[in-house]
Amino acid sequence: MENNHTPKILIVDDEKGLRLGTKRLLESEGYLVETAENGLEGVKSGTSTEFDLALIDLKMPDVDGIHVLREILKAHPNTVCLIATGFASYETAIESTKQGAFSYIPKPFTSEELLQKLNQAYYKRQLLLEGEKWKKEREERLLEITFEKTRLNTIINSITEGLLVVNKNGEAVLYNPSALKYLDLNSITIEEHIIDKLHPKIAELINKFLFAYKIERKSYSTQIEPATDKQLFIEATSSPVPNPDGTLAGVVVVLKDITGLKQIEMLKSQFVSMVSHELKAPIAAVTGYLHLFNDGTINLTDEQKKGYIKRSQLRLDGLLKMVNDLLDISRMETKTINREIVKLDVNEIIKNQLELFQLQINNNKLKVNFDAVENLPLINADRDEMARLFTNLISNAIKYNKQNGSINIKIESSERYLIVIIKDSGIGMKPEEKAKLFHEFFRAKNEKTKNISGTGLGLSIVKRIVDSYAGKIEVETEYGKGTSFKILLPIR
Amino acid sequence: MAKIAIIDDDLDILDASSIVLTSKGYEVITATNPDDGYKIVKKNKPDLIILDVMMNEPDDGFFLAQKFKKEKFNIPIIMYTSVSKTIGMDFGINEMVPVDDFVEKPISPEELIEKVEKLLHSQVGR
Numbered sequence: 313m314e315n316n317h318t319p320k321i322l323i324v325d326d327e328k329g330l331r332l333g334t335k336r337l338l339e340s341e342g343y344l345v346e347t348a349e350n351g352l353e354g355v356k357s358g359t360s361t362e363f364d365l366a367l368i369d370l371k372m373p374d375v376d377g378i379h380v381l382r383e384i385l386k387a388h389p390n391t392v393c394l395i396a397t398g399f400a401s402y403e404t405a406i407e408s409t410k411q412g413a414f415s416y417i418p419k420p421f422t423s424e425e426l427l428q429k430l431n432q433a434y435y436k437r438q439l440l441l442e443g444e445k446w447k448k449e450r451e452e453r454l455l456e457i458t459f460e461k462t463r464l465n466t467i468i469n470s471i472t473e474g475l476l477v478v479n480k481n482g483e484a485v486l487y488n489p490s491a492l493k494y495l496d497l498n499s500i501t502i503e504e505h506i507i508d509k510l511h512p513k514i515a516e517l518i519n520k521f522l523f524a525y526k527i528e529r530k531s532y533s534t535q536i537e538p539a540t541d542k543q544l545f546i547e548a549t550s551s552p553v554p555n556p557d558g559t560l561a562g563v564v565v566v567l568k569d570i571t572g573l574k575q576i577e578m579l580k581s582q583f584v585s586m587v588s589h590e591l592k593a594p595i596a597a598v599t600g601y602l603h604l605f606n607d608g609t610i611n612l613t614d615e616q617k618k619g620y621i622k623r624s625q626l627r628l629d630g631l632l633k634m635v636n637d638l639l640d641i642s643r644m645e646t647k648t649i650n651r652e653i654v655k656l657d658v659n660e661i662i663k664n665q666l667e668l669f670q671l672q673i674n675n676n677k678l679k680v681n682f683d684a685v686e687n688l689p690l691i692n693a694d695r696d697e698m699a700r701l702f703t704n705l706i707s708n709a710i711k712y713n714k715q716n717g718s719i720n721i722k723i724e725s726s727e728r729y730l731i732v733i734i735k736d737s738g739i740g741m742k743p744e745e746k747a748k749l750f751h752e753f754f755r756a757k758n759e760k761t762k763n764i765s766g767t768g769l770g771l772s773i774v775k776r777i778v779d780s781y782a783g784k785i786e787v788e789t790e791y792g793k794g795t796s797f798k799i800l801l802p803i804r
Numbered sequence: 805m806a807k808i809a810i811i812d813d814d815l816d817i818l819d820a821s822s823i824v825l826t827s828k829g830y831e832v833i834t835a836t837n838p839d840d841g842y843k844i845v846k847k848n849k850p851d852l853i854i855l856d857v858m859m860n861e862p863d864d865g866f867f868l869a870q871k872f873k874k875e876k877f878n879i880p881i882i883m884y885t886s887v888s889k890t891i892g893m894d895f896g897i898n899e900m901v902p903v904d905d906f907v908e909k910p911i912s913p914e915e916l917i918e919k920v921e922k923l924l925h926s927q928v929g930r
Contacts, residue, residue, distance in 0.1 A: 589858060592886045592909065593814055599910035600820030607913050610827040623816055 319434050320344045320361075324354030324380055325369040325396070330419075334367070337423055338430075351375035358384035363391050364437045365430060367417075370397035370404060378411050385412045390444060392437040394429060396421070474546075474567030476500075477553065478518055480560050482507040494546045494567035496538040511536050517550035518563045527552050527560045535570065545574040586768065590634055594627035637769040640700065644776050651694040658691060658698070658723060658730060658801075659684040665702045666721075672710050673719075682721040689725050689803045693781060701777045704770040705734050705797055712795065713738035729783070730803050735796035741789040749787060750775040806924050807831040807848060811841030811868070812856035812884060817909070821854065824913040825920070838868045845877065852923060855903070856884040873902035880904040880923045884911075 321343050325331045328349070335345045346363075348354035351372040358366055358380065366384055370377035381393050395408040398419040405416050414433050417426065468475055474491035478484055484506040492500065495510060507515045507522075513534045520532055531551040538546055547570045555561045601620040604610055612620070666673070666680060673680055691698075709719045717737040724731045741749070750771050778785045782802055789795040808830050812818050815836065822832045833848050835841040845853060853872070857865035869881055881903040905919055 589886055596886065596910035597814060597816030597820070600817055603913050604820055604823055607824070607827075610823060610913070612823075616823075620819075623819075627816060 318342060318344050319364045319430075319437070320346075321365040321367060321430070322346050322348065322354065322358050322361075322363045322384075323367045324348045324351065324358070324372070324377070325367075326350055326372045327369070334426070337426070341427060343430075351377070351380050354380045355383040358391065359387035362388040365433050366391055366393045367430075368393060368395055368413075369419075370395050370408070370416075378408060381408065381411050381413055390437065390440040392433045392440070394433055472569070474565075476506070476565045476567070477562055478506055478565075479562040480522060481505070482518070482522060485562060491565075491567055494538060494544075494548075494569065496542075511538060511548075514548045514550075514565060517548055518565060521550065521552045521560060521563045524560075527554055527558065543571065544569065545571045587638065590768075591631065594631040597627045598624045634769075637773060640773055641769060641776075644773070644780070651697070653692050653694060655690040656693050656695060656698055657688060658732060659688055661695075661698050662702055662706075662721060662723070662732070665699065665706050668703070669706055669710060676710060676713060677716045678710060678713055679716075679718040680721070681718065685723045688723060689730060691730050691801050692804055693801070697777050697780075701774055701799070702732075702734075704774045705799070708770060708797075709734055709736035709738065709795075712736065717794075725803065728802060729800040732799045732801075733796060734799075735794065737794045740791045740793045740795055742791045746787060746789055805829045805831060806851040807833065808852045808854065808920065809833050809835070809841070809845050809848065809850040810854045811835045811838070811845075811865075812854075813837060814856070817856070817884075821916065824916055828917055830920070838864045841868055842871065845872065845879065850879060852920060853879055853881045854884060854907075854920075855881055858886065869903050880926075882907055882919055882923065884909055 319342075321338060323331055323334055323338075323345060325334075325347070326349055331347050331349065335347055338345050346357060346361075348357050351374045354366075354368060354372075355375070357363075363384075366381075368377040368380050368384075372380075377395055377397070381395065384391055384393060389412075392414045393412065395404075395413045395416040396419055397404055397408075397416060408416050414436055415429060417429050421429075468486070469488045471488065472490055474494035475486070475488045476484065476491045476495070477486040482505055483503050484500050485502065487500050492498070495514070497509060500506060507518060510518070513536050517532045517534055521528065529552065531549050533547060533549045535545060535547050538544055547568045548565055549568070550563050550565045552560055553562045553564050601624050604612060604620065605617070662682065663684065666682065706719070706721075713719065713736050719737075720733075720735040722733045722735075724733075775785060778799060778801070784800040786798040786800075787795065788798075808825055810818055810821050810825075810832060811834070812821075813836050818834045818836065822834060825832050833844050833850060835844050841855070844850075855865045855869060857863065865883060869883065872879065872881065882905045883903040884907055886909045904923055907916070907919060
């Protein structure tokens with residue numbers, strides 16, 4: 313035998329002597345032998361187990377060998393069957409091979425004849441198994457390829473970045489839905505010439521590779537605004553796709569939405585310009601006054617001098633406040649605040665803040681209604697942060713108030729929160745202003761606010777502090793009538 | 805003596821600039837926003853306008869200058885700027901920005917007077 317596998321054979325024969333004699337012979341030759349003494353038993357054995365070979369007697373009392381042959385092959389097409397017959401004739405030979413027998417062997421047969429036939433049959437069996445194995449492997453491989461392809465497509469279609477592949481003739485080969493959006497195209501047809509349909513800057517990125525003398529192993533990037541009306545910024549990056557031999561197969565373009573980055577960039581520029589403007593304005597004002605003092609040709613009265621010194625002082629105070637606000641923001645941003653958490657009485661903090669603002673309150677003829685609440689739960693917080701929180705809110709209630717207006721401060725507590733409500737009778741806000749209230753550098757700009765100075769950072773700081781204590785802030789406002797801030801700080 | 809209009813939303817700048825100019829004998833009128841600025845210029849027909857670029861909006865000054873130009877006021881304009889370069893409005897004097905000179909804040913009285921006198925004299929031959 314050709315390999316170390318023991319061939320398994322089924323002998324179906326109603327003649328006991330022949331059955332046993334053959335069994336003994338084949339076992340001595342290394343076969344694993346099973347026998348069946350009639351046709352039905354043969355069918356039962358041959359179908360329940362897959363044999364390598366089957367030697368089937370043609371004439372049996374119950375069912376004939378052809379029936380057994382058919383049944384076995386139906387169950388196991390790779391079992392190689394031989395028909396043994398004492399009535400060998402041309403017809404029976406043809407019939408049995410027609411029904412799928414490998415060969416037939418006339419009875420009586422010699423040991424040599426039988427072994428030779430079985431050898432051939434077993435060789436056939438091995439070829440069949442080999443073939444089966446290859447077929448199965450091929451099917452599995454095809455399945456795998458199909459699966460891989462579908463999976464790859466699904467992945468490509470799922471990525472948020474746009475993907476477009478063009479061949480070296482500039483024809484579209486592959487794209488995903490995001491690419492359509494980012495290229496501002498309604499459709500792409502595979503194999504259409506796509507370059508002329510693209511944004512010129514992307515076309516240029518692709519052409520750099522298509523028109524190059526040799527393939528360049530690098531990428532080019534550009535930023536575009538595909539459609540001016542869509543507020544969309546795209547970064548396109550093109551890279552060459554090489555053939556296995558190193559020549560250019562095509563170009564792959566990856567399109568990435570960078571609108572968010574652009575917005576951050578814009579915010580940054582806005583930040584820089586706002587800060588510069590706000591910092592420069594008081595410097596210019598104070599410098600202007602100092603020039604007056606220094607100019608020998610200008611005569612200032614003592615009263616004027618006093619006034620300008622006072623104004624300069626105010627402008628410098630404002631400048632300092634702005635710088636401190638900026639530092640606070642930056643500190644909060646880098647989370648480098650060193651908090652000192654202590655038990656605090658909010659009554660006391662608000663009282664202190666009101667005292668600090670007393671001059672401004674008097675100047676604006678504002679009426680402040682605030683009664684300290686007895687047995688108020690203490691909160692765990694950093695004193696400076698709480699002071700900063702209420703400074704900003706009270707300062708706003710003063711600045712954005714009207715002459716002879718009022719400020720009502722109320723403290724209450726619920727099970728979970730200490731609640732402070734600061735209500736002013738001031739100029740209020742329009743809904744669109746309220747929406748942007750906590751944005752950095754946002755300041756309501758209208759006739760009523762034009763003479764109010766501020767950094768545009770105060771409420772942004774307030775929000776950050778409240779958030780950092782897992783608190784809440786609620787705003788109610790009516791343009792022209794006033795604003796009410798409700799601060800909820802958790803009691804722990 | 806010549807009449808000068810200063811339009812700026814910063815009261816301190818208005819004050820200091822007015823003192824410098826009145827000390828040199830100029831008559832000064834002021835406004836703190838573009839609307840009032842337009843009104844005092846139309847009413848008083850000054851010989852020169854000093855105009856701040858950033859008031860309620862970052863480009864209020866430009867629009868006002870364009871309005872004066874469109875309505876053929878034919879009055880020289882000095883534009884006060886502070887951060888125009890930072891926000892990318894790095895401009896020259898052209899159709900879009902019809903002003904005669906730029907002044908970066910803060911400005912010394914000598915410089916202000918020099919610019920004002922230069923512009924007023926160049927007007928004599930117009």
